[in-house]
Amino acid sequence: MQEKIQSLRARIDTLNLKILELVSERASVAAEIGALQSSMGSSQYDPVREQTMLDALVAANRGPFDAATVKSLFKQIFQASMQQSQKQEKRAYLTSRATHGTDTVVTVRGVPIGSKHSPVLVAGPCAIESEEQVEAVAAQVASRGVKLFRGGAYKPRTDPYSFQGLGEEGLRIGREACDRHDLAFVSEIMTPSDLPLFEEYVDLLQVGARNMQNFHLLRTVGRSGKPVLLKRGLSATIEEWLMAAEYLLNEGNPNVILCERGIRTFEQYTRNTLDVSAVALAKLESHLPVLVDVTHSGGRRDLLVALTKAGLAVGADGIMVEVHPNPAIALSDTKQQIDFPAFDRYLDDTGYHAKLSEKRVELYGF
Numbered sequence: 124m125q126e127k128i129q130s131l132r133a134r135i136d137t138l139n140l141k142i143l144e145l146v147s148e149r150a151s152v153a154a155e156i157g158a159l160q161s162s163m164g165s166s167q168y169d170p171v172r173e174q175t176m177l178d179a180l181v182a183a184n185r186g187p188f189d190a191a192t193v194k195s196l197f198k199q200i201f202q203a204s205m206q207q208s209q210k211q212e213k214r215a216y217l218t219s220r221a222t223h224g225t226d227t228v229v230t231v232r233g234v235p236i237g238s239k240h241s242p243v244l245v246a247g248p249c250a251i252e253s254e255e256q257v258e259a260v261a262a263q264v265a266s267r268g269v270k271l272f273r274g275g276a277y278k279p280r281t282d283p284y285s286f287q288g289l290g291e292e293g294l295r296i297g298r299e300a301c302d303r304h305d306l307a308f309v310s311e312i313m314t315p316s317d318l319p320l321f322e323e324y325v326d327l328l329q330v331g332a333r334n335m336q337n338f339h340l341l342r343t344v345g346r347s348g349k350p351v352l353l354k355r356g357l358s359a360t361i362e363e364w365l366m367a368a369e370y371l372l373n374e375g376n377p378n379v380i381l382c383e384r385g386i387r388t389f390e391q392y393t394r395n396t397l398d399v400s401a402v403a404l405a406k407l408e409s410h411l412p413v414l415v416d417v418t419h420s421g422g423r424r425d426l427l428v429a430l431t432k433a434g435l436a437v438g439a440d441g442i443m444v445e446v447h448p449n450p451a452i453a454l455s456d457t458k459q460q461i462d463f464p465a466f467d468r469y470l471d472d473t474g475y476h477a478k479l480s481e482k483r484v485e486l487y488g489f
């Protein structure tokens with residue numbers, strides 16, 4: 124009796140292997156079909172075809188399984204081979220950690236951003252308004268250890284009659300002040316044809332929230348040798364944000380920094396809602412450095428310290444904050460820029476004072 128069982132079990136083992144061989148062969152044929160269909164832009168799942176196959180199997184079934192069991196067994200096989208071919212079809216995105224395992228470090232005018240480097244601080248006015256204003260802010264932030272200066276020369280404004288920025292003159296003012304104070308210059312580009320101008324003046328090209336899906340602009344700055352700071356769109360999903368970064372990488376620019384700047388929600392107490400999970404997720408999903416713009420996120424001075432701490436706690440590689448000599452008379456974002464004494468308090472309260480000193484040691488050895 125025992126011998127008989129042993130030999131039947133051996134037959135079962137052989138049959139198992141045959142079934143495995145057959146389902147594996149079936150999976151590779153299904154994957155071939157899937158690849159052909161996706162190259163034609165059509166979906167692999169065809170419910171009519173599935174029903175025809177099940178009907179044929181039920182008709183051919185001579186037992187012992189009943190029709191429902193045969194259907195459910197084969198449905199499992201169909202599903203498994205489809206999942207397998209979808210897995211093989213999944214595109215390897217350049218922004219993904221699956222493609223690029225190590226953290227990307229973007230170096231902007233000698234300042235490394237990302238990975239284990241100390242979190243940077245990008246500080247400066249919302250808009251470049253005058254020679255005097257820029258000189259005052261650049262001198263102030265540089266004296267506090269800041270290495271990256273921001274300032275918009277082309278401003279994306281909701282109201283077409285409000286201050287639009289000084290244009291090329293603003294870029295020149297920003298560049299000269301940055302050179303005087305050994306700062307990297309970050310400024311927003313809105314128009315693809317302005318790229319040569321920006322390449323002459325700035326160290327880091329900012330693509331603003333309103334242009335995150337301006338694909339022509341993305342392709343253009345993706346072909347630049349300058350690093351890019353890509354803000355998340357006002358209502359962009361994390362996937363859309365990463366896809367926008369994909370445009371830049373796909374054009375050959377590997378030096379991309381993501382920047383979460385708050386998203387539109389129903390909340391009225393804040394200008395936008397800082398999406399901290401997006402910061403953590405962007406760090407998990409992609410290898411790119413991520414900054415948090417705390418000024419535009421909350422739109423409130425009294426939240427700058429809390430949002431900075433939150434951003435750094437979830438792994439941000441740096442923070443962007445707006446500083447103005449006299450925010451009350453600023454030509455844009457008057458409610459949320461901070462003056463110099465407030466900037467000093469901000470540095471103390473966020474711990475950035477120490478961080479910037481550490482960074483000085485790391486960079487310059489003193």
Ligand code: PEP
Pocket residue numbers: 249275279311330331332333354384416419
């Ligand atoms: C800015 O940083 O100057 C700006 C306009 O920000 P955002 O594109 O995030 O609104």
Ligand code: MN
Pocket residue numbers: 249250419445455456
């Ligand atoms: Mn602003």
